[in-house]
Amino acid sequence: MPLAAHDASVPVVVDEAKCIAAKGCTVCVDVCPLDVLAIDLVRGSAFMKYDECWYCMPCEVDCPTGAVKVNIPYLLR
Amino acid sequence: MSDPETQTIEADVLVIGGGTGGPMAAIRAKEANPNLRVVLLEKANVKRSGAISMGMDGLNNAVIPGYATPEQYVKEITIANDGIVHQKALLAYANGSYDMIRYLDKLDVRFEKDGAGDYAVRKVHHMGTYVLPMPEGHHVKKVLYRQLRRLRIGVINRYMATRLLRGADGRIGGAIGVNTRTSEFLVIRARTVVLACGAAGRLGLPASGYLFGTYENAANCGDGHAMAYHAGAALANLECYQINPLIKDYNGPSCAYVTGPFGGYTANNKGNRFIECDYWSGQMMLEFWRELESGNGPVFLNMRHLAPETIGEIETILHSNERPSRGRFHARRGTDYRHRMVEMHISEIGFCAGHSASGVWADERAQTTVPGLYAVGDMASVPHNYMLGAFVNGAIAGQEAARFCAEVDLPMPDAEMLAAEQARVLAPTRRADGLTPFEVEYKTRRLVNDYLAPPKITAKMRIAQERFAEIREDLDSLVARDPHELMRALEVQSILDCADMAAAASLYRTESRWGFYHFRVDYPETDNDDWFCHSLLCKDAEGRMAHRKRAVDSYVVPVDATEMTAYQKLRIAPAQEAA
Numbered sequence: 001m002p003l004a005a006h007d008a009s010v011p012v013v014v015d016e017a018k019c020i021a022a023k024g025c026t027v028c029v030d031v032c033p034l035d036v037l038a039i040d041l042v043r044g045s046a047f048m049k050y051d052e053c054w055y056c057m058p059c060e061v062d063c064p065t066g067a068v069k070v071n072i073p074y075l076l077r
Numbered sequence: 078m079s080d081p082e083t084q085t086i087e088a089d090v091l092v093i094g095g096g097t098g099g100p101m102a103a104i105r106a107k108e109a110n111p112n113l114r115v116v117l118l119e120k121a122n123v124k125r126s127g128a129i130s131m132g133m134d135g136l137n138n139a140v141i142p143g144y145a146t147p148e149q150y151v152k153e154i155t156i157a158n159d160g161i162v163h164q165k166a167l168l169a170y171a172n173g174s175y176d177m178i179r180y181l182d183k184l185d186v187r188f189e190k191d192g193a194g195d196y197a198v199r200k201v202h203h204m205g206t207y208v209l210p211m212p213e214g215h216h217v218k219k220v221l222y223r224q225l226r227r228l229r230i231g232v233i234n235r236y237m238a239t240r241l242l243r244g245a246d247g248r249i250g251g252a253i254g255v256n257t258r259t260s261e262f263l264v265i266r267a268r269t270v271v272l273a274c275g276a277a278g279r280l281g282l283p284a285s286g287y288l289f290g291t292y293e294n295a296a297n298c299g300d301g302h303a304m305a306y307h308a309g310a311a312l313a314n315l316e317c318y319q320i321n322p323l324i325k326d327y328n329g330p331s332c333a334y335v336t337g338p339f340g341g342y343t344a345n346n347k348g349n350r351f352i353e354c355d356y357w358s359g360q361m362m363l364e365f366w367r368e369l370e371s372g373n374g375p376v377f378l379n380m381r382h383l384a385p386e387t388i389g390e391i392e393t394i395l396h397s398n399e400r401p402s403r404g405r406f407h408a409r410r411g412t413d414y415r416h417r418m419v420e421m422h423i424s425e426i427g428f429c430a431g432h433s434a435s436g437v438w439a440d441e442r443a444q445t446t447v448p449g450l451y452a453v454g455d456m457a458s459v460p461h462n463y464m465l466g467a468f469v470n471g472a473i474a475g476q477e478a479a480r481f482c483a484e485v486d487l488p489m490p491d492a493e494m495l496a497a498e499q500a501r502v503l504a505p506t507r508r509a510d511g512l513t514p515f516e517v518e519y520k521t522r523r524l525v526n527d528y529l530a531p532p533k534i535t536a537k538m539r540i541a542q543e544r545f546a547e548i549r550e551d552l553d554s555l556v557a558r559d560p561h562e563l564m565r566a567l568e569v570q571s572i573l574d575c576a577d578m579a580a581a582a583s584l585y586r587t588e589s590r591w592g593f594y595h596f597r598v599d600y601p602e603t604d605n606d607d608w609f610c611h612s613l614l615c616k617d618a619e620g621r622m623a624h625r626k627r628a629v630d631s632y633v634v635p636v637d638a639t640e641m642t643a644y645q646k647l648r649i650a651p652a653q654e655a656a
Contacts, residue, residue: 001511031125032122033122033295034121034295035258054290057402061401072402073287075286075287076285
């Protein structure tokens with residue numbers, strides 16, 4: 001069976017102006033229990049790669065620059 | 078994906094799961110013998126993994142001298158769990174409870190104290206007083222991590238254990254793990270293994286349809302239950318599901334344990350109380366469900382009558398601990414505790430001894446039925462365990478494992494089994510197209526809701542088994558395009574195993590027990606003559622799911638027959654309700 005892409009709005013938003021992933025920071029990626037965040041090497045910032053958020057918030061709380069915001073996923077808002 | 082590399086390491090004590098009980102098992106094993114090679118394997122990162130990722134807002138089962146005795150606690154949980162308990166394990170927990178609180182206190186976990194410096198214990202349970210608030214409980218994981226570092230415990234993050242190894246004599250021999258970011262294989266040969274993989278929390282589908290909007294940390298998907306099953310360990314009373322009263326749509330508690338001692342209470346749509354006690358039990362959930370179905374629903378948590386200062390205090394606890402995003406959820410809908418009741422609903426089903434009673438059989442020494450294998454926390458069978466139970470039983474398992482591994486050698490893993498497991502694990506990476514883990518998981522869990530959630534009906538559960546068998550064939554079409562998807566593809570296989578176990582265990586016990594948790598419409602009565610026993614499920618020699626009964630050991634704390642029904646009288650009498 002061929003696969004089709006399925007787009008979704010994601011709950012975790014990263015402020016690229018504040019994110020210091022370009023300097024080597026990976027704190028939010030490291031602490032995520034579901035491993036849904038990744039670093040975009042071209043943009044030099046973290047982003048939510050997989051729509052599998054538990055909205056638990058370590059990424060937001062542990063971010064050293066306050067760049068990460070966890071919203072409630074749309075389906076349960 | 079090209080074939081990943083396999084590395085082999087050795088350990089004396091291998092702990093699988095770095096959430097709550099796992100780190101404590103590793104800590105206590107190392108404290109018992111600093112020369113031991115203790116390895117802590119974690120699917121995520123121990124800094125923020127497991128049920129207490131964001132800390133905990135209180136102890137729900139603190140047995141503190143002056144407030145409660147271990148015997149009172151054992152009695153309370155025996156009654157709350159309709160008598161089907163291994164009391165020796167409850168007593169071992171209760172006896173270790175106070176020492177563990179003091180140990181955690183020494184490590185700088187903060188508990189609420191009164192002006193005199195004594196623990197400020199509150200009453201939430203039906204009978205006794207066991208709840209100790211933790212307004213500053215958000216830092217529990219940091220404290221644990223510091224202790225792991227201090228003791229130089231070997232932590233391996235981002236490796237998911239897939240199967241346990243057993244030696245030729247049947248003893249435990251270690252585990253196989255796969256890296257969730259590279260798919261590299263790791264064989265860990267070990268003298269002892271402590272399973273601490275958390276609840277099977279990704280079993281039912283939340284009503285929102287969002288796969289990861291589960292009550293439990295969604296990483297806790299039943300890997301431990303599945304691994305124990307495939308290693309031949311017995312699982313106990315799986316038909317005693319976990320179902321929780323949660324905030325509608327937001328799958329976290331409202332939470333009555335926190336607000337109850339301040340005067341908050343569960344109410345129906347008329348604002349009236351309908352249950353005597355907000356402590357979570359199957360009986361309480363049955364009354365909750367009846368109220369939802371009665372036309373008096375929805376059910377709410379009411380705090381509107383409380384003083385503004387009290388509400389402020391509640392907000393500080395609930396919006397900064399355990400599930401802090403609930404504050405954000407309420408804010409978006411304009412729910413202010415001062416003016417509006419919080420709408421609540423019933424959660425999806427799962428297996429979790431933390432709140433309920435089912436899991437891998439573990440006795441008073443945290444031993445499973447496989448020599449050298451221990452199980453603790455939400456996945457082990459000690460009822461109403463909560464966070465403190467995971468710590469205490471983790472400590473017991475760590476000490477027992479340290480003792481046991483001094484007596485035994487390192488079993489040799491079976492090369493054939495290793496090769497077969499590698500083939501099973503990597504199969505989804507060998508396909509270019511097929512079914513995604515998302516689809517297979519959604520379908521499995523949707524069927525769990527449709528056919529397995531109570532009220533349990535025999536005909537429906539049999540249909541579930543047919544559908545699950547079809548999905549089992551579909552597993553041969555699973556496709557994983559990267560290591561992350563491979564992790565999900567492996568998880569869905571654990572989820573399907575747990576779904577099959579939930580159906581089989583529920584069909585086996587032909588009575589109703591534990592209120593809503595095992596409410597069988599075809600067998601509505603509790604049948605103490607035939608079913609006052611544990612039900613054990615395990616894999617037989619032919620690889621089939623087999624069941625047997627295990628008698629309840631004689632009680633070490635006697636319970637009077639008149640007290641035994643206390644939890645069956647939770648509904649407030651109609652006259653009282655109207656008043």
